[in-house]
Amino acid sequence: MLLIDCPWCGPRDECEFSYGGEAHIKRPENPDKLSDAEWADYLFMRTNPKGRFPERWVHTHGCNRWFNAVRDTVTHDISATYGMGEDGPEGRS
């Protein structure tokens, strides 16, 4: 079980949280101007790194807040948690 450091509540057990996928995905400014391939890329394509990965979590059974976390996909080590809209230690990838 992971111990996740909620930016608001502090360290809490993983079972209180829900996963929200890759972080820092920006909605395109002009969706109308995109090709189908570009739109599909925004909607469906996610990076799948082996190693540190910025992702979104929500403290569903706690303060109900979304936040970002950098998790290592190999070791599950969570090296940082930070608020939505903030830059993480890796910047915005």
Place this chain on the structure above:
Amino acid sequence: MDNGYMRQGPLDYIPISAELEADQGGNDATVVLEDRGFRGQIVLQGKASDAEFFDAVSDITGLRPSKETNVVTGGPGFPRLLWLGPEEWLLVTEDEESGRIMLGLTNSFKGRHVQVVDNSDAYAIVGVRGASARDILAKGCTLDLHERVFRSGSSTRTLLGQVQVILHQVTDDPDYEIHVHRSFAEFLWEWLVDAGQEYGLKTVRP
């Protein structure tokens, strides 16, 4: 709210076996489980940067919403204002006070970006008090309930027996109050009775 006719609590029909029933006051057991009945439960959401919101809540209820994690303002009497999140609080009032306070809050926040929701009948309130109360909760809760972390005047949303609850430690005894969605109340009650068996848990009827 003022109409007691047909009003029933979610735990009214729980069968309680005679050997589980405590003496009046429940003082013969190391841990006592009780239905705390009806109370006003109002959820408030306002921006942490909105000073007027804090002032208005303070004027109407006499309590200033805490900006500190897990900190309750007020209590053990009523009203109490429980911290649920950085911009969310639960106001717990006496049953008969909730209508008046609710009206005051909605009038005061008319046209403002503030949420006030009366959730009174959505949650049952279960009390667990006595020397072993902490051990029983620890069986189904991942929080660190040690006094140095979670003490009287602490509140948070968490999971207990896999059910989402709002947990509030009211006094040092310790006395815990668990706000649980009413449809889960019976399950949680039975779970607590089972968890408390080895500690000689007794129950008090409302």
